[in-house]
Amino acid sequence: GVFYTPRALVSFVLRGADEALARIGAAGGLAGPLVHGATGAPVRLIEPAAGAGAFLVELLRHARAARARQLAAAGHDDAACEALARAHLRRALLPKIVGFELLAAPWAVAHLRIAAELARDGPLESGLTLDLRRADALAEPWPHEGCVVVVGNPPYAGKPARPSPRIHALLRAPIPAAPGYFEVDGAPLRERTSKWLADDYVAFLRQAQVAVAAAGVGLVAFVTNHGLLRNPTFRGLRRSLLETFDDVDIVDLRGEHGPRATGDAADENVFPVRRGVCVALLGRGGGALRAAASELRGRREDKLRTLARARPGELSPRPLAPRAPLYLLGPVDDDRLAELDAGLALDRLFTVSGVGLTTARDEFVIDRDPAPLLARVRAFRDHPDAAARACEALGIRRKRGWDPERARAALRRDCPDEQALQGRLQPILYRPFEPRLIFLHPALVWRTADRVMRHMLAGPNVALVSARTNKSELADHFFCARTMIEAKCGESTTQSRLFPLYRHDDGRRRPNLDPALLVRLCPARPVTADELLAFLYAQVHATAYRERFAGLFRSECPRLFRPRGPAVLAALAPLGAAMLELHLAANDPTPTTGGGAPLERAGVRHDGARIVLGDGRTIERVDASIWNHTIGGYRVCARALRGRGDGRVGAAELAALTRVVDAVRRTRALTAEIDAVIAARGGFSGAFQGWGDQSRGIS
Template sequence: MLKAYMKEIADTTKRGDAREESYYGSLADLLSDFPLEEGRATDVTTLPKKTDAGNPDFRVWDGDHFIVGYIEAKTPGTNLDQIETSEQLERYLNTFPNLILTDFYEFRLYREGQLIDRVTIGRHFTARQLKTTPVVENADEFEALMAKFFAFKLPKSFTAEKLAVDLAKRTRFLRDQVVAEELRDESTGGGDLSGFFNAFKQYLIAGLTQEQFADLYSQTITYGLFAAKTRAEGHFNRKLAFDYIPSTIGILRDVFRFISLGELSPQMEVIVDDITAVLNAADINSILDQYYKEGKGEDPIVHFYETFLNEYDPETRERRGVYYTPEPVVKYIVRSVHQLLKDKFDLRDGLADPKVTLLDPAAGTLTFPAEAIKLAVVEYVEKYGEGGKKGFIRDQILKNYYAFELMMAPYAIGHMKISILLESLGYKLQADDRFQLYLTNTLEMEEIDQIGFPGLHSLSEESQLAGKVKKEEPILVIMGNPPYSGISSNINDWTEELLKTDIDGAQSYYKVDGKPLGEKKVWLQDDYVKFMRFAQWKIHKAGKGIVAMITNHSYLDNPTFRGMRQSLMKTFDEIYILDLHGNSLIKETTPDGSKDENVFDIRQGVAIALFLKNIIHKDSKVKHAEKYGTRETKYKYLISHNIISAGYDEIDPKAPYFFFIPRYTDDIQHYSSWLSVDTVFPLNITGIVTARDRFVIGLTKQELELRIMQFRNLSIPNEVISQTYGLKNTRGWDLSSARKELANDNNWQNYFQKIFYRPFDIRYIFYTPIMVDWGRNDFMHHMLSGENYALVLPKRVEYVGSWQNALVTDKISEHVAVSLKTTDYHFPLYVFPKEEQIDWTRTSKTVNINELILNTLNEKYDRQVTPEKIFSYIYGILYSDYYRAKYVDFLRMDFPRIPFTLNYTFFTEIARLGQRLIDLHLLKSPELAQPNVKFQGQGEDLTVGRRRYDEETERVYINKDYYFEGVAPEVWAYQIGGYQVMDKYLKDRKGRRMEDPRHYIHIATALEKTIEIQAEIDAIYPEVEKDVIQF
């Protein structure tokens, strides 16, 4: 057998024009003959491919349902050591547990990714150079290797984790190497996959990319097969899967009509068969039962899916928070709704009452409806007995409970889960039964007409059924966990109208007291807001009902949501808010300072909200409770409480903000009457965003000039510039075009400017639209045309703690110069005309202070007040720790508001102290001349290395030899915005030489003096509020 094989491949080599595929027939025959000697039938499928994507070259299986393994072949003489470390082979080894790599002479066998045997049966150079057939070597060893290969079997007993991981590996391979590749190949044609993709993109998910479709389609195949396997009895393979998909789930049947009965490409067929083989080897029902036994909760399918996603695509799992809501949260919400239906709506059977209709508009894998079903069935059986249970499920649950889901994989999993759940409750779905889970975009009202693509007519049928529920069906209970996405993809005419108009009597979110909000309202476009608005609209339209959701908690107190809060109060009679906090984005802690954790694996804090509406609307009552602490503490609380026992306190949301959390309303009233800094300085803008800081911003002008000269040098290839500096093309910027444009620009040396980059950290920027995406050039010229000041601060602050987010500059500024997590605004004192707009008969600059304020202050103080003095006064107020602490909640939410004292003496004194701060912060103060900090040390190494602060000696070490002495603890710890100033300056210079220790000493001195001046301001500040000018 081996001699004949060796002669065939040697003859092929001697022809001189042989390619890899030329040897396939000989190897396929060898692979087919080997098991025949053992009395076993084997099917060897050859899978030629155009690129390194796709499956290995050969699949070996029994022709029915058992896959032996795969072989990847390379041209004779190929260096297999190099192939072994290639991305292609790594992909194969991570996916296929039984694999041979060969160059037709050497064979390497891998088991579960590890090399377990290697044999060389002949010498390729004998055939290539000597033009003769090589002598067969190591025949016994080769037979032993092949025996190991053919002896491989999938494990008879999969653990849940092992099955989830194995399916994930194969599904990822299906996504990346098969579906994505076939979509690219079909891009110019009209293949079946392209038909599915175009139908989903046109009718279901606008903006769907090929990569996203490959993901959802591959997961759908795996979990469709999984669902089919749970219903199969006995033998199972890909072609039988279609028979086990219920006829009532038309969309899934359409997909599997193609997968089971259609003509798949060889690449698709192989990997789908492989997934089927894994499922066929596993006892699915025992595996799901294992999750119960291991105490992983009452939702084994979703826990299994979590494990799958963690292997399949950890980033997707992290990004989506996935389709899983923790059981304690679900139970709390469902129990609360059940109780409220009894207590507030006189429905004595709660969720089991015949009048209850229920909808989860963002159902995921149906966690909420499943829990509601369980509770409803328990309620029914306990009251009325087992006899009518099946009829109750058939006539009420299957007819009155609804769910919507947009993504195919959770849609498939959801149907499977409800089927298993109902069987556990004693009801087996019949051929004409279905749970009313629909594949639809909740936030899209336009129904799909008949689809031209022949394999997906059920998508339009499903759309029509979902549309009827959206538009016509009165729903009493809407519950769930809608997605959080600040940049929503659900943008259409209906959702815009839903948010912005008084639709069916429900007040717009974009107005307060009938007036527009008067600001950018991007956060009102978050998906969870749209889902809440949809639920509000449905209940408002029905006249009564309950909305119960867990969502992002930002809407509770963010000023942008004040119209939303007022609208909800006008629709609902009672509102219950349980703030679960856990917002690591703003570094939330418990009131005692200990750790506060989220109930999800996400960073955004969350809250449970229950909204109740009765037919006769009364004045809205808002009740609030909150829970801090560890995740486990919160879970225990949710398990042991419901809305009745949670201890809610009534609050009184008032204009203008209508906060859904406790607030001191007296402070709100007078603080809100003061002028906001954006009113004082009408012209303002967000800071510069380069989109490529590391390239266009430098610590020194010299290093930045070197980069730009290399960039302009077109003899250096684009690839070298890209790799060296990490520059990539973006939607609005092209590397090659930018290089050509800059190379032809003779004024390029004029573009170097100083920029306020971080606190006390002035750098150089190559400031031109060619290289900077959002340079704010029409505005920032005010800082380049003459002497000027600007106040830099954010509109909002995304972390908990004291407010310390203001700094002055006399330069152009970057967008996070002060605030680490939120965008800073730039408020100049003066504005200058552009050169072509200069009126030489007038002064060349104008004051950027509201004229009403200037006139009012001049009138109240009975003298001319200079713009500089007003600026200094505002700066002094912003550095009052008394002011910062008292109004911290408001300062975090919006631009600061400034109390202008009626007492000119106090005004002058705070302005004087404010001017001292300005001079210190611009490092222009004479007070910097006598520093307490000294730079000490000896040695040649002035490189900033491992920095540390020694509080006892008041030393800041930049490395083992050098340190700054005399830095007080409060100076070292001083924070401006999102940065600990002294540490941040050194951190950004790690690995660089400390060229100018005087600058660092001046920073320390400025902060030391700042702390002293803040105490002086605080001694005066309480007098300011006693008599404030009303404008």
């Protein structure tokens, strides 16, 4: 009941359910006899997250109108159509519906709306009503007799609202025809972070799947988070769904994270949320697998206008052939995916890699200047009140599972004096071109990612910053660092991943690469680790690479392709090395002086040809392509003055902004040189080749 489902979307789902029911053997859909033809099983309808009744009310309207149309087509007059449609609604449909809603307010509203809808046809017979229960739909199994049809828009928020041992077990249980979500083809999922599988909508989907699997025939028609279509963490879920359901229809409504996530400024969500959504119609009828997917882009009002009148089959669906290891359910360019598969996934190229560290309280443990950072930590350590009161007084966020009293005791033990405090300061790259300092102590940093970050602390190193996937279609999630990184450093729509070039083990520094891969990259001559990274950095900055695979990176790890001969390597590696050096230099810390107009009052704007500060100072020759240039989803020029001292723009701040602008300008020039090298060799396919084996990575 938090977000009301638009009527246009509800009606679209129900029309899709009609189509799907007909395909799995329930002729006439919701307006038919409500019996599965092959088995004779009666249809049973469940709405597990009824909210204010959007689906239940529309279900009554839809079934009544559809039945009237069927009767009219059969030659009945208007009066007969009206009477028989009313009888269908009251005698055939109502007794077969059960709804659940946990919250009192939407449950009461739903009752009123349903009563008003039913009252359109006059008083109800005694005892005849819709079974809408105020209850937790996940507390116990649902009815699974007959042909089970589950419809609705279950909640999704990235975490369970009501953690349940029963659901925890159900998600993992190897149920016949419905394997658990934490395995794929019999092998454990082995996800380092699987929190997204704990989301409520996943629990509702699992409960619905188990009910249909137990019944042997049925349908799930959900509006839900579209992350389940491509997110690698959901590959076990997708594989399980394909075991249960043989009729799969997906409509991706997209709209995730606004313009950057789609590459289309006009693509909007049908809900006021940042997560894209989809419609999933999952049927089980006992036939061969039929899977199709379509998508809908555009402005919210245009999408709703289309949804109000269309059926899923009218949105140009494309056949799907989900395959190991990801079993993708979204629209996929199979030819392009096969080409990408020929490259070597970054998580196979680098022996050790992992996501950036997560503090859970960036504003407390990360800063540009050491003095205020140490002052905050010192204030927490030495606060006279209980630790919980100290957090409240100092504005420290308290993440679930973090014990502030234990954290403060650890600080007092490990950092009793100023020398120990200062020894915990470490450089970190917070965002592209935004170097910071972090107070690195596990008492205050939620996840230190030591398995990977220790290689950046133990000695000189350089690393590629990318991401396992990118929820955007703009493939700009490639950067570099000499230091540790924060989890959102190089990719704003998901977690960034760090790929160190070197490992530091037992006091020795060695490449974080399989030596055999260095040989295979270019068999004609030796290749060093630094040259490989430079070549890779040039490749991922090539326009042809980004445009070719951008859509696939929503579910696929980036790949390295081999050069077609030593001449390509020799031409691109120096350009990649220059790009690396440019970015690494621009990542170095700069001083903060303050002075000048306060930034929050003066503002920074772009007037089409230059950057203008509120006090009139300018940076010339900055066209829109430079100002709007993104790295990892961040407009780096617009962000360049964030977090600098007291927000005042002095000479040092202006110099820092100028340095970022110059770095972007030179980045674009180097990209043009890289593109020219590739074009001179006949384009991407003429410059690069695959590795000749299955090189997909999912770990």
